[in-house]
Amino acid sequence: MRLLRHGVRQNKYMLPRKKCFRTLCLSLAIAFGSSSLATVPSQAITGYTPEVTVQSLAPKLVLKSSSASLKTVQVIAPTITKPFSVVGLTWLGRLPSDTVFTVRVREAGKWSSWNELHFDDDHGVDPESLESNGTRFGTDPLMTAVADGIQINMKSKSGIAPTDLKVDLVGSQETQQDRSLVASTRTFGTAGNLRNAAVTPAGGVVLRPNIVTRAQWGANETWRDPVPRMGTTILAGFVHHTATTNKYSPSQAPAQMRSLYAYFTKSLNYADMGYNFLVDQYGTVYEGRNACNFGDANPCDGPSLPVIGAHTAGLNLNTFAISAIGNYDTKRPSRPAAMVEAIASLMAWKLAPYGLAPNSNAEIISTDTSGRSKYGDGMKAITPVISGHRDVGKTACPGRYLYPYLPKIRARATELLAPVIHEVRVTPRLIDVNDPKPVNISAIIPAGGNWTLTVSDSITHEVLKTASGTQIETGLLDYTWDGTTALDLPVLAGRYLITINAAVGDAVLPATTTEVVIATKPSIVSDIEYQKLGRTKAQITWSNPADVLPATSQYIRVSSNGGKTYGKWTKTSKGLSKATFKNWKKGREYYLQVRSANSLGRSEILTKKFIMR
Template sequence: MLHKRRLGTPQARPVTSAILAAALVASAAAGVEATKILQTQGSSIDPVTPTMSTESLASGDSVVVDDPAIAAQGEGDGPRTVKQFTKDQEFSQFALTWTGQKDIAAYFRGQRADGSWTEWFNAEPLDYSSDAPGAKNGTDLIYIEPTKTVQVSLSGVDLTSANNSASVQTPADGQGSQTPSADAAAPAAPAAPAAESTTATTAPAATGGTAPLPTNFGDIKPVAETDSTATSANDIEAVFMDGGESELPANGINLAADSDGMPRVISRAGWGADESMRCSNPEYDDHTAAIVIHHTAGSNNYTEAEAPGIVRGIYAYHAQTLGWCDIGYQSLADKYGNLYEGRYGGLNKSVHGAHAGGFNSNTWAISMLGNYDTVQPTAAMIKSVGELAGWRAKVGGFDPTGTDTHYSEGSSYTFYPSGTKVTLPNIFAHRDVGTTACPGQYAYAQMDTIRQYAKSKYNSILSGTSTSGGGLTTTTPKATATAAAPTTTQAQSTGGTTNTGNTGATSNTATNATTATELLDTLINSSSNGNTSNAASLGTAGSLAALALGLAASQGALGDVSTVGNVQVVDGLKLSQITPILSDVATVLGDPQMSTTINSVASTLGNVLGSPRSGVTTYASTNGETVKYALFDNGIVVDSPSTGAQALWGAIGDAWASQGFDLGPLGLPTTQEYSTGSLTRVDFQNGYITYDPATGKVDIQTK
């Protein structure tokens, strides 16, 4: 339910499918909604009631934070005022609530035990309002990792009137953290004792007893300003939640006749739902026609034992704090591939949910724990989400890869006015109907993969080859256009390949296929043995690969070597693993070659690159050329005298990364994407990469 507010950056509205489906589901595939509620006793644990406390936002300390992660948002320079809370009891989830309609943009971050801070998490208002007595509105409940201290950055809220003093924080390293949308933030120093390097002072009192706090805290503008008068901090409550840890039961939901093929799902009893929190019986729609994919936002840094606690916290927040009477999602998934029963009433029943404003009727939600606008969802998560969607599509009687017509119910959280006729995939993303980034750019790129997993599960149930409880290993579907690793065609390695003809290569920085693979293998072995010296020595190569491979090796993120076409690649290595060196993004637009390339791509294909996330970095290549590059949310622009400025993104961009970036056998790109028959192709100095949109297959060929 995360609403995309990358402030200061114009956002392109997602384009939904306009193609009407002509195919009818065969009579054998047409299911009828189950008449019996699926039994959910299964393996269980004792109910767990999360710890929760609330207090007025005004009661928090006003702290002036000189952090680029906040200062970069909106207009103006200088520090920002934030609210800081320190509790005696540890908590792991945090939210803000209020009554009535308020347009608030909020970011949260938690302080870790070592004094460092998490990144800033975007916390947007939930797109559902209850008419129950005492119901509230609020932000997403954000998992900020176990902590006792949280900071809150807000716009449109008067943070200063309730306090007469404030401490000032500057990052210990002078750098600050990255922007709230970044994958990982360099930790800013905590509000620390004076002995630490952080500057922490108390601002002198101003006339009238009010501290001269910065007045530009409101420069983090909300997307839509409805009132020029700031909301008082006294009108907002801070919510501190902790769902605890627990082991998951070995078995999922007990089987019923209509649950054939259902993957292993942890029942409400299995994750410890306290059923006394529910305040009403479930409401049922007449059928289920589509599945909506979400993410919960917040930190991805949770353990398997912490995941049930996150579910419990969301349940308590939705049911009790907001007054929804139950959790909004019908089901949830964690990054380990575990699935959880959500809203009460039966997974095989059309329980009316609270998850996609304007499109809650006749839809069924799966929400992934974590923020997949900043990192890739795991393969285990995508597979389990797809298989659950395939089972639920079979129960509902609709084709997972088909489309259907929906009519908007209207909401301030959807761009479709009430009554609008919309054709949507039968498995669609929240952002397809809502003013939101949910389920995040990386999960959104996996939607076709989810549909193919669902189709495979759906077909296996129809054919009678599927088993329940996750016992069946289904045939892996065709990969599709995603931001994840490209489809690999496994081939028998010959132990070496011929030189690809790269010119200007030296013995220190291998550029043919054999030595590039040897380099990757060395890094993999070094990282697994805890030795990062080989990775560090790549710095002398002065290349994109030096940065990306060095970082990946130090984090143990390098995967196995496989083969695509006639080139060996490292599974999972991506453009996103390149670390920004310069943060001055203004230099990108000031570079004429790069600016021309960016404008050319945008005018033809839209904002496929996303926003800049680095300045222009320059290095000397192995043949003496000066190479420049700039990083973007979804890709990269590389410029050299011999190749010109070229942009890479998506599956082809990640395929180039996985073969070793500029140290690999392909060298640098020499063209943009172009169509050749049914394929999309990019040429490189020593070969080419093609991508088939119909099948998702990526092929790499060297000269």
């Protein structure tokens, strides 16, 4: 989505937000600790905070051209600066709708073409919230390659610049930890995904996606307000885009996170990052707004909490936002499958505890007073549980090329939320009766789930063994079947069904059934027959016994010297129990050997003699 902004002018009766919420409240949080802030979980301070520079340039307005309908004003003359990668303009008060800011930057010694700096005032913090005190309006940040020069123009009918106009240049360089982070992203949380899985009221288990935490991407926690504002539930999730550059590598995304965070907190004066989560174009998920108290040593799982963000004006309470890093109004997603999977997985995990269906509608009371939202203050917004920002706001966000993927995101999230028994593993599934092995069975059962496991004969359906239990926490059912019956008698060769049933309260999950085969290598073949097809051509056929595990391959070889030596084993076509031979001589004896094979081994060899008639 476009970056969000709602400004409320400071008046003499308001405490300056920077002083109150970044200094006074920080002191209070540390002084009173958990006794006064016990309702909000907390997060320990981390030490990885790469440098982020914020250069503020004072505009020097120069009228460059004027007509009755349009005035062009130079805001910043061509200026050489320290390196930066983000450009943004902020101001106080409303901006006339016809105002257009354009910018060009110097990259690698060359000036770029002119780019428009977009802005929308229907994004951002809720105007009546405490966070709105002291916030500023601003453009979407323009992300560039590393630049060291800038020029900005403004065009409008009046030519009048907004109040307290500021130009901020933000930069954070890619670090070695950023590169290492990307290399190991797919392993993050592997051990904790199950521990932090979400469970739906119907018993569905949604594994936690891999989320790059704020500590991992290098958030400076002193920039944010120390005590997040918390909701009480989740009603819906919104998909946005950042409307920034799409030209970034996987290892550059963490630096973009730091720059966006700086723009939100240092330039727009937000309490924190506006979005709850961000997803890069490669499908990596990043933690956005912090839901944890600053400074406490006790761990806090911020992503799982309903922290109030600043992303969808009037509808921030009890919702969350996932923003795709890039501009998807001008560019198509480069890896749409990865982005859809990442957003859908995160949506499903966040919605699961609240029993929300992605294709159902949410009802949310708006608090918007800006007049730019589709739903004004006190109106009931009825919108899909997974919505695009444009569904509720007067905006193109999340862009013309990302918005059409919302049906796929809803469909995939619906699949992930389905109440099924996940991660069923049964090993081994094929056992040699002459070399018995225990069968290890595991599956993810939701917390509070009552489960039953049965072993039955696949032909007679006779139940041979049962086990049952109750899962205290969401986790693995872990059971070993030793290949015996309830009377501890070993089972015979055959096919057996491992069935798992589970229920959470009144919600019954679909059962899962896995077949285990206990068998032997093939029995020796029989009934070898000879049939003459021509003067020198003959066909040999044979039969395979009805084994538990049928033969899948057939082999034959021939001797024409009385069985003293044989040719190479030849595998028959398509596993058929027949073979055709040519150039056999009339009256000569031929010895044939046949054997078959399956996954457990090869049968004994059957030898038979034929005379070519």
